[in-house]
Amino acid sequence: MSKDSIISRKFINPFDFLIIFLIVFLSTILIMINNGEPEMLRVKDDNGITFYSISFDRIIIPAVKYKEKIEIKNKRVRVIDSSCPLHICEGMGWIDQCGDSIICVPNRMVITLVGDKGIDAVTQ
Amino acid sequence: MQSHNNKLFIASMLLSIAIALSMLESYIMSFFPMFAFYRIGLSNLCLLLGIFLINKRLLMLVFLGKIFIPNLLLGTLFNPIFIMGSSGTSLALFSMITVFSFKRSSFFLISVSGALAHNLGQCIILFFFMPYMLSLKLYGFMMLNGLISGSIIAYISFELLKRMNIEYYFNY
Numbered sequence: 001m002s003k004d005s006i007i008s009r010k011f012i013n014p015f016d017f018l019i020i021f022l023i024v025f026l027s028t029i030l031i032m033i034n035n036g037e038p039e040m041l042r043v044k045d046d047n048g049i050t051f052y053s054i055s056f057d058r059i060i061i062p063a064v065k066y067k068e069k070i071e072i073k074n075k076r077v078r079v080i081d082s083s084c085p086l087h088i089c090e091g092m093g094w095i096d097q098c099g100d101s102i103i104c105v106p107n108r109m110v111i112t113l114v115g116d117k118g119i120d121a122v123t124q
Numbered sequence: 125m126q127s128h129n130n131k132l133f134i135a136s137m138l139l140s141i142a143i144a145l146s147m148l149e150s151y152i153m154s155f156f157p158m159f160a161f162y163r164i165g166l167s168n169l170c171l172l173l174g175i176f177l178i179n180k181r182l183l184m185l186v187f188l189g190k191i192f193i194p195n196l197l198l199g200t201l202f203n204p205i206f207i208m209g210s211s212g213t214s215l216a217l218f219s220m221i222t223v224f225s226f227k228r229s230s231f232f233l234i235s236v237s238g239a240l241a242h243n244l245g246q247c248i249i250l251f252f253f254m255p256y257m258l259s260l261k262l263y264g265f266m267m268l269n270g271l272i273s274g275s276i277i278a279y280i281s282f283e284l285l286k287r288m289n290i291e292y293y294f295n296y
Contacts, residue, residue: 006290008227009229009230011232011282012230012232013229013230013232016233023267023268026264027263027267027268029264030263030264030267031264032264033257033260099257099258
């Protein structure tokens with residue numbers, strides 16, 4: 001907390017470029033982490049929790065207040081034909097990564113893509 | 125000798141700017157409901173300036189005010205987002221003071237270390253709510269964001285202190 005501590009400091013030192021490189025390198029590695037291939041679709045609706053395989057294409061009709069459909073196509077999932085008030089779940093579009101989820105608050109429905117490791121004793 | 129009133133004046137100004145920036149941040153993030161928990165860390169600018177201009181006791185007051193007052197005004201006190209924000213800010217302040225203690229450290233290094241620590245603090249809390257690997261992936265994005273926001277904050281504070289009449293401030 002002295003004026004020398006302000007005056008003597010530069011905006012950037014040559015050493016800091018190494019820090020920038022390290023941060024960019026580390027963040028790229030973290031971003032490229034693969035969560036694993038999704039294997040199952042976990043649907044929580046009025047009937048409780050149900051797991052569906054996403055290996056083949058189909059349309060699921062969940063047990064919810066406002067009618068809607070869940071479409072599975074090419075290991076991707078989306079909500080279509082939703083009659084809930086705001087259509088936010090429909091607007092989420094496709095999900096295809098492990099851990100991705102679509103939540104419909106008016107219907108109290110949560111759909112999540114899970115891998116083999118995503119299903120543990122508690123969720124089963 | 126720097127007068128106590130002078131330091132108190134600067135501390136109160138920094139606190140009010142920190143509150144305004146924190147509230148602005150919350151307003152900006154309200155447009156992205158998926159990332160409502162995330163804070164860019166703009167208000168770290170005030171902590172960074174405080175490290176240079178005021179003593180540690182006043183800095184702690186600015187820090188506590190920055191954590192509690194915006195959340196009190198927004199009605200988000202003690203909710204999960206508050207816990208994430210406060211843990212991030214605590215780590216950021218600790219990190220910036222540590223890096224500042226090295227005499228050759230630049231503005232950039234101090235600010236970026238604060239921004240990265242801020243994001244790390246948020247991510248540590250996220251580990252309790254999200255899958256571990258997903259949180260790590262998210263931290264990758266946060267690191268890049270922290271690098272950019274940290275650089276901007278470093279530049280603003282560097283220019284501000286350069287333009288400030290430091291001789292006057294420290295002598296009266």
